[in-house]
Amino acid sequence: MKYEACIGLETHVMQKTRTKMFCGCKHEYGAEPNTNVCPVCLGYPGALPVLNARAIELCCKAGLLLGCEINPHSKWDRKNYFYPDMSKNYQITQADRPLCLGGKIVTEVNGELKTFTLERIHQEENAAKNTHAASGSLIDYNRAGTALMEIVSTPCMHSADDAFAYIQALKLIMEYGGISDCDLEKGHMRSDVNVSVRPVGQEKLGAKVEIKNMNSPSFIVEAIKYEIARQIELIENGGKVVQETRGYDSDRGETFSQRTKEDAHDYRYFPEPDLLPVEISAAQIAQWKSELPELPVQRRERYVKELGLPDYDAKVLTAEKHISDFFDAACHKTKQYKLVSNYMMGKVASLATEKSISVDESQLTPETLAQVADLVGGGTISSSAANELIEILFAEGGDPKAVVEAKCMAQVNDDSALEKWAEEAIAGNAKAVADYKAGNPASINSLMGYVMKQSKGKANPPTVIAMLKKKLDA
């Protein structure tokens, strides 16, 4: 029998708000533990929540970017469960009337365009951070009450590749939209993954297994692959998949049972009496729509249409927001779009990998990169000199023109100097000359290489080629 997997993701995204969801405490990563806290986020007696308007705006804007409908009447609920990281022992969330409904993500999976549908996005508050040590457990309430949205997909994905593409696309949209920094290391994005399998052709979904709290896309892929195989094998051997929550052990590459349906929580949701329902007007939605930033797909299109870049370049450049932002900024200062693109994808990218820092952490700026492109385009420096120049600017910064002058990198266009190098090349490379004369035009390249070496890369290549040809053909 053939089987089909159905995969749904519930992705928690921490929003980029200045303060927490229900109080005025700062939302700050890496602060001294328990310093950004107040009676509200510590759940002190008598403290009451107050909505963070910016969080609502970001959640709705995320919804608009994902094509959701904004719910004009949403409300808040209490989700009850005891845990030390929940200061009130209930979480304020949205159960049956969330802020955003529906929506979708369209993205390429292995070259094929696929649409993944969303069910909803709701707003909630984050829990505190537990650290378990041998001496006991430590709780940092700085994270308690920070703004968190949960983006819930339908069980619309059918492979680990689908899920991977979905997460990547979602992450990009959240970054481009200014909704979240999506820093996985800082726990900005975590997913619960629901996996079930069913025989192809069957409409009813199979029993669902939930794998909790995963922040690494590659682990999600491994866990899904493992889980699909496990469930199919179980069914094939006459077993039955039970609805349960499983964890993922990345060292062993296996999922393991944590909790079955029988001992599942009863969260006892009920409407939060301390907060009024949220009413959002059509005018407000229209205003937010008008403020939406450009998405990667739109940017990619613009690069092709307006900057004349190949689709490949556009795709690579938009794959990471900070790269694309850097590229955009450089293109505001020069018209040499393709050259900038080449350097971004080539030298800049390799330097970033080599030094393990991102381009915005380097000394290179969009302005100086634009100037490098102009220097190449205008014939002042050669392409190879440009690579050297970029390396200097990346590490030390500075004014490109001044560097070119100080390091004598300018291209040599002086005919007498070029003539001398060309003659030396012909005199000293008898074999290449013979090959060329025997009908192999490519062998001119080794003569060219000689000239470039002699000139320390400063010779103007087209002029040298023309000069060599003239002399050899004479």
Add this chain to the structure above:
Amino acid sequence: MAGLNTKTISELSDLLEQGKCTSVQIVNDVLAAIDAHDGKIGAYLTIDRAAALAQAEAADKARAAGKKGALLGIPLAIKDLLNVKGQPCTCSSKIIEGYVAPYDATAIAKLREAGAVFLGRVNMDEFAMGSSTESSAFKKTRNPWNTDHVPGGSSGGSAASVAADEAIAALGSDTGGSIRQPAAFCGCVGLKPTYGMISRYGLTAFASSLDQIGPITKTVRDAAILLTAMAGKDPMDSTTVDLPVPDYSKDLTDDHSLKGMQLGLPKEYFVEGMDPEVETAVRNAIEHCKKLGAKIVDISLPHSKYAIAVYYIIATAEASANLARFDGIRYGLRKDGADPIELYGKTRAAGFGPEVKRRIILGTYVLSSGYYDAYYLRAQKVRTLIHNDFRAASAHCDAILAPVTPTPAYKIGEKTSDPLKMYLDDILTTPVNLAGICGLSVPCGFSKAGLPIGLQILGDSFMEPSILKVGHAYEQTTEWHRQKPKF
């Protein structure tokens, strides 16, 4: 001048204004009364003498420097579930014994700003759950009119302190009648304002959608003064209403006519089993209002009979969540365990009293999956019907008259063995909280045994001016509120 503690807020503010007494003298008289009588009454849990005297001195200095205000230098007793910065706030529960409030409740901050003096913390039913103040984990408070009897609850300490002249006025909270009922039992005035009028920020929550802070005073005017000081939109409480706050005491004139006012008489509120002495006192009060010029109209509030059932579902559901924060992790009592679950279990088992446990279990049950629709959801629907009843009635009357309680204060221990019987005492007060409207309790007589009886005056949302007007006219043309207990 001796006996300043027996006076009202408005009398004292006149004396202070005229320079005939100082706040320090008032506080000293009050502290002397506490020293003399509180051993018998047991209204106070803690008394903050030094702070109270320092605040009184500061108030006297401010007045000398030209500051004015009806509450400047007036000492108040505060129910032990309102956070007053630097003071303990135990909610009469062992589970947060030792907790010291790190902040002021908004109502307290406003009173502090107005120059009021905070005497200390008064006793209550644990977490405001109860109708007799017998469920306090720390002590029994006695009714100043007869110390064998309960003062009512849950604001029993507040009412007893005012009735015994151990405070000029007090703050309580009313979730199902917890201000009006002890006020009636102790012969005081008790006001439960419209939901959303006074910020709940800093009021330890029992049932968030029902709780409201309010004053217990010696006169209606004093209640109006405290309401004026505490009302208003608070950015820290989303459920507060953004409406201008008038001076509620201003319209309480010496013209005690109720001409042109229609007062509704709900037939369902003279319940079977009501003490005949209570019924007679309330019917006499209604006749009195008629004499003052009011027109009495018969009305019906048919869904009020479901109020007790609905109240105990909604209040316990909300309480089960609100009380979950008392877990031994961040403050208060902790009983260690091998893991968090054991720690919670041991802490909560040791920290909560039987009434609180009963209600948490009930609330957890009505919210649990499979029961939510049958209990909580249905209760919310009936709650809407109860509200609609009041809406409809208010369309043709300015206020509604009713008894506060079916009986006068009962004996200590009389009902503790039968919680259901005690729950029924709230039958006439809970509909007001479910509807979110306002209610006032004023003294309207005494039983033969010498225990006070209260008249309840109800108004639609934000109709405080109406009920205060009726209450004031009634009070000022009768003598009940001038009686003092002899103990």
